[in-house]
Amino acid sequence: MAKRGILLALEGVDGCGKSTQAELLASALRERGLEVVLTCEPTDSPLGRQIREYFQGPDRYLSPKEELNLFMADRREHVTEVIDPALAEGKIVITDRYYYSSVAYQGALGLDPDRILAQNEVLSVRPDLTVILALPVAQALARLSGTPQRARQVSEDPAYLEQVATIYAGLQGPHLRHLDASDSAQAVHAALLSLTLEFLETAGGQ
Numbered sequence: 001m002a003k004r005g006i007l008l009a010l011e012g013v014d015g016c017g018k019s020t021q022a023e024l025l026a027s028a029l030r031e032r033g034l035e036v037v038l039t040c041e042p043t044d045s046p047l048g049r050q051i052r053e054y055f056q057g058p059d060r061y062l063s064p065k066e067e068l069n070l071f072m073a074d075r076r077e078h079v080t081e082v083i084d085p086a087l088a089e090g091k092i093v094i095t096d097r098y099y100y101s102s103v104a105y106q107g108a109l110g111l112d113p114d115r116i117l118a119q120n121e122v123l124s125v126r127p128d129l130t131v132i133l134a135l136p137v138a139q140a141l142a143r144l145s146g147t148p149q150r151a152r153q154v155s156e157d158p159a160y161l162e163q164v165a166t167i168y169a170g171l172q173g174p175h176l177r178h179l180d181a182s183d184s185a186q187a188v189h190a191a192l193l194s195l196t197l198e199f200l201e202t203a204g205g206q
C-alpha cells in the first residue's frame with residue numbers, strides 16, 4: 001500500500017499572502033520531484049462558489065452559525081472529494097485555508113473557537129502541519145488594496161479582521177506554526193519552504 005500523503009494548511013487574515021505562498025510552495029516542492037495537489041477553501045464546487053459570492057455580496061446577512069454550517073458543508077465535500085483521495089495516493093496536499101479559518105472568522109463573530117475546532121476535528125482530516133502567516137491587519141489590507149480587479153469582501157472590515165487576527169495569534173498546537181509574513185514574498189517563501197522541508201524530513205521519512 002502506498003504511503004499516506006501529507007496535508008499542509010496555510011492560514012491567516014485576508015491579504016497576508018496565503019495564495020501567493022501556496023503557489024510558490026507547490027512549485028518548489030514539485031521541482032523537488034514531489035507530487036503536490038494545490039487546493040483551497042472555499043472550494044470551487046457549487047457550494048464553495050456560493051460562499052464566495054455571498055462574501056462578495058453587499059451584506060453579511062447569515063447568522064454566524066449559518067456561515068459556519070456552510071463552510072463545514074463545503075469542507076466535508078473538500079475532504080471527501082479532494083483531500084482524502086490525494087492523501088491516499090501519497091501526495092502532498094497544500095490547502096489555502098482550512099478549518100482554522102472557521103475557528104478564527106466565525107470565532108470572531110462570537111462563536112466559541114474551541115467548539116468550532118472540536119467540531120471540525122471530528123469532521124475533517126487533521127492537517128499534518130498548519131502554518132499561520134502572521135501580518136498586521138493594516139499591512140494585509142494595504143496589500144489587498146494594491147491588488148487590481150479584486151472585489152472587496154464583506155468580511156474585510158478592519159475591526160473585525162483585528163479580532164480574526166487575535167484569534168489566529170492565540171492558536172497553538174504541536175502541528176501549528178506562526179510565520180512572520182511581513183517580508184517580501186520571496187523571503188517569506190524561503191522561510192516557509194525551509195520549515196516545510198524540515199517538517200517533511202522529520203515526518204516519518206516521508
Ligand code: ADP
Pocket residue numbers: 012013014015016017018019020021143144146147148181182183184185186188
Ligand atoms: P491571501 O491569499 O492571503 O489573501 P494573497 O497571496 O492573495 O493573500 O496576497 C494579497 C496581495 O498581496 C496580492 O496582491 C499579492 O501579490 C500581494 N503579496 C503577497 N505576498 C506579499 C508580500 N510578501 N509582500 C508584498 N505583497 C505581497
Ligand code: MG
Pocket residue numbers: 018019020096
Ligand atoms: Mg487568497
